[in-house]
Amino acid sequence: xxxxxxxxxxxxxxxxxxxxxxxxxxxxxxxxxxxxxxxxxxxxxxxxxxxxxxxxxxxxxxxxxxxxxxxxxxxxxxxxxxxxxxxxxxxxxxxxxxxxxxxxxxxxxxxxxxxxxxxxxxxxxxxxxxxxxxxxxxxxxxxxxxxxxxxxxxxxxxxxxxxxxxxxxxxxxxxxxxxxxxxxxxxxxxxxxxxxxxxxxxxxxxxxxxxxxxxxxxxxxxxxxxxxxxxxxxxxxxxxxxxxxxxxxxxxxxxxxxxxxxxxxxxxxxxxxxxxxxxxxxxxxxxxxxxxxxxxxxxxxxxxxxxxxxxxxxxxxxxxxxxxxxxxxxxxxxxxxxxxxxxxxxxxxxxxxxxxxxxxxxxxxxxxxxxxxxxxxxxxxxxxxxxxxxxxxxxxxxxxxxxxxxxxxxxxxxxxxxxxxxxxxxxxxxxxxxxxxxxxxxxxxxxxxxxxxxxxxxxxxxxxxxxxxxxxxxxxxxxxxxxxxxxxxxxxxxxxxxxxxxxxxxxxxxxxxxxxxxxxxxxxxxxxxxxxxxxxxxxxxxxxxxxxxxxxxxxxxxxxxxxxxxxxxxxxxxxxxxxxxxxxxxxxxxxxxxxxxxxxxxxxxxxxxxxxxxxxxxxxxxxxxxxxxxxxxxxxxxxxxxxxxxxxxxxxxxxxxxxxxxxxxxxxxxxxxxxxxxxxxxxxxxxxxxxxxxxxxxxxxxxxxxxxxxxxxxxxxxxxxxxxxxxxxxxxxxxxxxxxxxxxxxxxxxxxxxxxxxxxxxxxxxxxxxxxxxxxxxxxxxxxxxxxxxxxxxxxxxxxxxxxxxxxxxxxxxxxxxxxxxxxxxxxxxxxxxxxxxxxxxxxxxxxx
Amino acid sequence: xxxxxxxxxxxxxxxxxxxxxxxxxxxxxxxxxxxxxxxxxxxxxxxxxxxxxxxxxxxxxxx
Numbered sequence: 001x002x003x004x005x006x007x008x009x010x011x012x013x014x015x016x017x018x019x020x021x022x023x024x025x026x027x028x029x030x031x032x033x034x035x036x037x038x039x040x041x042x043x044x045x046x047x048x049x050x051x052x053x054x055x056x057x058x059x060x061x062x063x064x065x066x067x068x069x070x071x072x073x074x075x076x077x078x079x080x081x082x083x084x085x086x087x088x089x090x091x092x093x094x095x096x097x098x099x100x101x102x103x104x105x106x107x108x109x110x111x112x113x114x115x116x117x118x119x120x121x122x123x124x125x126x127x128x129x130x131x132x133x134x135x136x137x138x139x140x141x142x143x144x145x146x147x148x149x150x151x152x153x154x155x156x157x158x159x160x161x162x163x164x165x166x167x168x169x170x171x172x173x174x175x176x177x178x179x180x181x182x183x184x185x186x187x188x189x190x191x192x193x194x195x196x197x198x199x200x201x202x203x204x205x206x207x208x209x210x211x212x213x214x215x216x217x218x219x220x221x222x223x224x225x226x227x228x229x230x231x232x233x234x235x236x237x238x239x240x241x242x243x244x245x246x247x248x249x250x251x252x253x254x255x256x257x258x259x260x261x262x263x264x265x266x267x268x269x270x271x272x273x274x275x276x277x278x279x280x281x282x283x284x285x286x287x288x289x290x291x292x293x294x295x296x297x298x299x300x301x302x303x304x305x306x307x308x309x310x311x312x313x314x315x316x317x318x319x320x321x322x323x324x325x326x327x328x329x330x331x332x333x334x335x336x337x338x339x340x341x342x343x344x345x346x347x348x349x350x351x352x353x354x355x356x357x358x359x360x361x362x363x364x365x366x367x368x369x370x371x372x373x374x375x376x377x378x379x380x381x382x383x384x385x386x387x388x389x390x391x392x393x394x395x396x397x398x399x400x401x402x403x404x405x406x407x408x409x410x411x412x413x414x415x416x417x418x419x420x421x422x423x424x425x426x427x428x429x430x431x432x433x434x435x436x437x438x439x440x441x442x443x444x445x446x447x448x449x450x451x452x453x454x455x456x457x458x459x460x461x462x463x464x465x466x467x468x469x470x471x472x473x474x475x476x477x478x479x480x481x482x483x484x485x486x487x488x489x490x491x492x493x494x495x496x497x498x499x500x501x502x503x504x505x506x507x508x509x510x511x512x513x514x515x516x517x518x519x520x521x522x523x524x525x526x527x528x529x530x531x532x533x534x535x536x537x538x539x540x541x542x543x544x545x546x547x548x549x550x551x552x553x554x555x556x557x558x559x560x561x562x563x564x565x566x567x568x569x570x571x572x573x574x575x576x577x578x579x580x581x582x583x584x585x586x587x588x589x590x591x592x593x594x595x596x597x598x599x600x601x602x603x604x605x606x607x608x609x610x611x612x613x614x615x616x617x618x619x620x621x622x623x624x625x626x627x628x629x630x631x632x633x634x635x636x637x638x639x640x641x642x643x644x645x646x647x648x649x650x651x652x653x654x655x656x657x658x659x660x661x662x663x664x665x666x667x668x669x670x671x672x673x674x675x676x677x678x679x680x681x682x683x684x685x686x687x688x689x690x691x692x693x694x695x696x697x698x699x700x701x702x703x704x705x706x707x708x709x710x711x712x713x714x715x716x717x718x719x720x721x722x723x724x725x726x727x728x729x730x731x732x733x734x735x736x737x738x739x740x741x742x743x744x745x746x747x748x749x750x751x752x753x754x755x756x757x758x759x760x761x762x763x764x765x766x767x768x769x770x771x772x773x774x775x776x777x778x779x780x781x782x783x784x785x786x787x788x789x790x791x792x793x794x795x796x797x798x799x800x801x802x803x804x805x806x807x808x809x810x811x812x813x814x815x816x817x818x819x820x821x822x823x824x825x826x827x828x829x830x831x832x833x834x835x836x837x838x839x840x841x842x843x844x845x846x847x848x849x
Numbered sequence: 850x851x852x853x854x855x856x857x858x859x860x861x862x863x864x865x866x867x868x869x870x871x872x873x874x875x876x877x878x879x880x881x882x883x884x885x886x887x888x889x890x891x892x893x894x895x896x897x898x899x900x901x902x903x904x905x906x907x908x909x910x911x912x
Contacts, residue, residue: 176881184875188868195864199857215853222857226864 005040006032006060007048007160012040032057050158051115054122059115059159097127100149102138102163104156119159123147138163179296182237186292189234192226193285199223200282213275220272223281230285231265234292256440257291260470267467277464283802290806320355320406321347323399337406344402348393356389357408358400365396378559395584450789461791468788472802482770488816489766496758496819498748505745506763507770508729511710515658516701516723518715519669519679522733522753523651528559528643530566536630536637544639545570548631551582551592551601559629562643589629599633607632647679650754655683657757664709668692668700668723697723714756715744731756762816769816773809780805 003012007030028039030048039045051059104116116138120129125146130139140152156163199219202211238261241254264280271277321332326345337355340346345361348354354367364382368391378394381387387400447469454462490500500506517523533541549567552560582592589602591610600607611632631638658665666687669676673690680688692700701723704711713720713727724730724744732744733753748755784801787793793801874880 180875180881183880184872187871187875191864191867191871195860198860215850218854218857222861225861229868 003038006037007044010040012038047160099141104138104163185234186296189230189289192230193289196223196226196281196285220279224272227281235288263467263470340402349397354387354391356406357404358387358402360385361399361401363398365398366394368392368394465791472784472788485769485813488813489762492817498755498759500746506766509763510767512712514664514709514711516666516668516713518720521716524645528562529646531644532642534640551590597633601631604630611637648753652683654753
């Protein structure tokens with residue numbers, strides 16, 4: 001006898017019957033609700049037993065599908081999940097409270113959610129369990145000593161679900177999958193729409209008597225057959241959305257869409273079967289196709305943002321090189337960053353991100369902490385200095401004693417700050433949902449009312465008229481009005497180099513009263529450029545620059561990059577002069593032999609060792625904000641290079657533009673007040689505030705918001721991430737830190753600040769178009785719905801009316817895609833360094849058209 | 850007009866075949882990258898000569 005496993009549905013293997021300890025001849029069984037049920041393997045038995053033992057046997061009554069097979073659940077060893085990822089995603093809210101997001105695989109129905117939430121809520125120490133079916137994400141909070149992430153994963157595995165810590169790569173793969181599925185739905189809907197039209201048109205065109213009854217029936221049946229896949233397959237997202245919305249008692253636009261589709265479809269099927277009445281197959285397929293179009297555009301735009309998430313991983317190093325027997329042996333072991341404890345000794349190689357905060361034990365190096373502090377200059381660190389976690393080791397390998405575990409490092413603290421500030425956000429989205437829910441409820445009640453009234457007047461006409469009300473009003477114009485305009489604007493902005501991540505960006509930016517700029521990397525280029533060169537010796541400028549560039553050719557130091565960039569701009573060939581054996585001295589400079597002469601490039605004191613004593617220090621006060629490096633050969637000084645972070649070429653124009661719109665422009669910087677004030681003055685910003693740490697920035701923006709301001713924040717750097725998230729609408733420079741991009745509502749891919757003006761202009765236009773669309777949709781509905789309710793509209797007329805009204809809305813929205821030719825900020829020469837990024841984004845989209 | 854009784858069902862069958870073909874193409878990954886192939890066509894000329902040679906040599910069967 002063979003039967004199916006009660007838990008997973010797989011057939012029970014034949015050899016399971018030769019068991020020893022069974023009464024029904026089965027090897028693996030579990031008593032569920034007083035009945036012995038067969039199991040296919042010990043895995044399923046364990047899972048089912050665990051469910052029953054926990055008093056959750058109700059699961060088997062409410063489930064609508066079989067459990068995940070035990071084989072799948074066992075595939076991933078729990079220890080593996082643990083080590084790398086959890087430590088990173090764990091976010092301590094207080095001293096002993098941990099928080100993590102897991103992606104759960106194998107969610108099939110509401111019963112699964114019920115089971116997971118019930119099971120996990122019973123674990124001691126668990127504070128909250130929040131399972132989201134749509135995203136398959138589980139958000140959990142628990143207290144540390146009583147509960148651990150391992151216990152949670154184990155509990156999940158016991159009831160048959162595999163949990164992964166939420167990570168951007170998996171998330172990206174999911175996004176890609178959903179895009180593919182949506183594209184398929186869209187294609188099918190389009191194909192079927194065209195074909196169904198072919199059958200519908202003859203019926204519309206035929207005058208009385210030209211088309212016989214049987215031919216019309218044939219066309220109807222053909223239409224029905226082809227509409228079926230569109231409704232069952234292509235329209236699925238609407239039905240799913242409607243179902244979720246109804247369950248949450250928040251009827252969004254998906255509800256009337258789904259109801260309209262089902263009512264029109266069922267009515268048409270009924271008419272086809274009876275051979276009398278009207279069919280709306282053409283309207284249904286067209287409606288599905290148009291709505292999917294706008295959804296697809298939106299999704300494609302959002303997917304482009306996912307690449308920024310990938311970069312985030314690099315900011316959070318997952319592993320570290322541990323030296324277990326440090327003083328005695330120098331062997332290193334690769335361990336997960338989360339395993340590092342206070343007092344461990346780790347090796348940090350050049351180019352690596354620093355896994356956690358620590359103190360330098362051996363060696364000297366310079367670090368790039370621009371992600372953390374916004375400070376672009378590399379900082380010199382020698383023995384005894386503190387290294388912040390998340391910074392990049394730039395020059396030399398160092399041995400570091402860990403002073404804090406990875407989840408308490410500087411970077412993690414910033415990440416936590418971001419998470420905390422991100423909680424009060426979806427206010428606007430919720431407001432839109434509530435408005436939609438209200439409209440939908442009224443619409444549905446009205447349809448019912450119309451049906452009842454007509455039922456009293458003329459029962460035969462009640463059903464067709466109720467459908468007509470649904471179809472004619474059926475939110476086409478109304479629900480397309482906003483997304484179509486937003487999608488068109490998003491599309492245009494991507495071609496201009498701005499990526500809209502949150503769809504509320506445009507409407508919020510239009511309302512914004514305050515524009516807050518970060519300094520480093522936003523108003524300034526964020527990396528040093530060669531501003532001025534002073535010739536100290538006999539050699540010409542070009543020769544000095546050539547020698548300097550040759551010396552720095554092998555270095556990745558930011559100042560070296562600036563020298564190399566300057567050499568490239570003056571079209572110097574560095575390849576001709578090769579430096580033999582350049583020697584980098586940490587914190588001092590570089591030495592090398594070129595054409596038999598020894599040269600040094602670096603600090604004055606370092607160069608003086610070979611060039612001889614000379615009074616080369618400058619008294620220029622402006623130099624206080626600049627880094628100067630010196631070049632000298634054996635016995636002579638050659639040049640002084642002054643490097644500083646330059647203000648972006650388009651910054652002044654951008655500030656002027658926003659001031660002309662009547663918005664208050666504010667400069668908020670972590671740098672000294674004097675520096676901030678100077679930049680502010682040069683750009684015409686009246687409110688320039690320096691000495692603001694990330695927490696101060698957050699407080700400042702929140703105080704502004706509390707006083708009624710709508711704040712738009714522009715920044716880069718991780719230190720801005722929290723404030724970016726707190727602002728009503730936020731923009732991150734494309735060259736900025738991945739974290740900032742993830743928390744920003746919009747990413748300026750072009751790396752040009754002037755793109756912000758394009759966004760602002762598009763925002764104004766978009767809000768205008770949305771208003772026009774909504775006005776048109778309201779007008780249309782005000783005329784069409786009563787007309788249909790009074791039975792004045794032929795059903796085919798209401799179908800055409802609906803299609804036309806959607807077309808008007810979509811065409812109006814498509815106007816937004818056109819990029820206007822001339823801009824007031826176009827006369828400013830574009831930032832050369834960022835030109836390639838702008839080009840690629842632009843050409844990519846052009847090719848995709 | 851009678852021919853329509855044959856042609857309309859035929860057109861439905863063709864649509865379903867088209868859907869089937871589309872799914873096969875989609876599964877094979879043809880629509881995964883709508884941008885790259887068209888760009889690669891342009892890149893061909895910019896490829897270094899040596900790389901081109903190698904590709905060419907690979908295709909020549911060994912004697």
